[in-house]
Amino acid sequence: MKRLILLCAVVMGFALTSGTASAQDNEKAEFKFNEEKHDFGKIPQGTPVTTEFVFTNVGTAPLILAEVRPTCGCTIADYTKTPVKPGEKGVIKITYNAAAAMPFNKTIVVKSNAKTPEKYLNIVGEVIAKTTTGTGTN
Numbered sequence: 082m083k084r085l086i087l088l089c090a091v092v093m094g095f096a097l098t099s100g101t102a103s104a105q106d107n108e109k110a111e112f113k114f115n116e117e118k119h120d121f122g123k124i125p126q127g128t129p130v131t132t133e134f135v136f137t138n139v140g141t142a143p144l145i146l147a148e149v150r151p152t153c154g155c156t157i158a159d160y161t162k163t164p165v166k167p168g169e170k171g172v173i174k175i176t177y178n179a180a181a182a183m184p185f186n187k188t189i190v191v192k193s194n195a196k197t198p199e200k201y202l203n204i205v206g207e208v209i210a211k212t213t214t215g216t217g218t219n
Contacts (some may be wrong), residue, residue: 109196110144110167113137119175121206126182134173134202138165140195148192149173155180156187156204175204182210 119132138144143164151158155178161171175189184207191200 108142109140110138110142110165110194111140111196112144112191112193112200113139114200114202117200118203118205121177121204123207123209124179126179126208126211129176129178130206131174131176132204134175135170136165136173137170138167141167142194143167144171145194146171146173146191147194148190150190150192151175152188152190155185156189158189160191173202175202177204177206179208182208184208 114134114136116134119134121130121132124130143166145164146160146162149158149160157176157178158173159176160173165171173189173191177185177187184205186203186205189202189204191202192198193200
């Protein structure tokens, strides 16, 4: 009889503990971006371009961006540094330095406390070489 009571107590304790863990797992932040890929199209060489990736926290806990890291030195990121409450919006601002005349496809890695802890944003486009016109002097 003592074993049966002990077994019931252990099973009940496990059920309560696992239920608490599941409830905590549901308390997560989550991104919903307006867009995850931005196409700049054709841009002139030597002219930096900027876009903003706007997101909403559709989760149930505050969303905290731990790191926003472009994969190359030609791209600069600035982002919302304060926790984004559920239902509120944040911004990741990306500036690309269009130095080399060629197509580009750059990735920005976003690390956070979200249900999906690592997100990838992309910027694409084509840098067009500047054309020079003659001055007509002899």
